[in-house]
Amino acid sequence: DQQVKQNSPSLSVQEGRISILNCDYTNSMFDYFLWYKKYPAEGPTFLISISSIKDKNEDGRFTVFLNKSAKHLSLHIVPSQPGDSAVYFCAASGTGTASKLTFGTGTRLQVTL
């Protein structure tokens, strides 16, 4: 029972272009969403988050969009850089269970020159 889904296992984007990573969720109790980035042989690192009271959050080149009615969020990276090549995990948590994150299976982003 996968409550957080990342349907694209991989994505390839040219340097300088926009990368769009997608995530869908099924649990309507989720109210906080995060993106984590993971390099090989390292643990995931927190990238950006959004609360369900917002529909957009921006941090430098990274923007997360939340569409609650569609239970969908996306991460936009503009412009993409080779150092952005990594696996990106979407995660979600619900009210009262802030520490319990449910992760998607990740999308491997490759930024090519």
Place this chain on the structure above:
Amino acid sequence: DTAVSQTPKYLVTQMGNDKSIKCEQNLGHDTMYWYKQDSKKFLKIMFSYNNKELIINETVPNRFSPKSPDKAHLNLHINSLELGDSAVYFCASSPRDLENEQFFGPGTRLTVL
């Protein structure tokens, strides 16, 4: 100066053995976690401790026993190892007021032969 450290990084052992993985964080965080990432890349929470007290215990076999000697340490002991225990185990920690934004260790790759 590693914020969340785990030892060992790799662990290869025979079925039926008992093994431990150690985790330490020097961030002063109150909450620590153990996650398991299986061969399908699902990253699932196993346990969470807050100030040495167990607060999350997902459906994990009782062969797995977390131990928190103090707020900065959360060790994972596994008895009678099985083939299906082979995975990467990540330790993480989070501050009291931002429990969603978790800091992960580099992971321990456990291989059970």
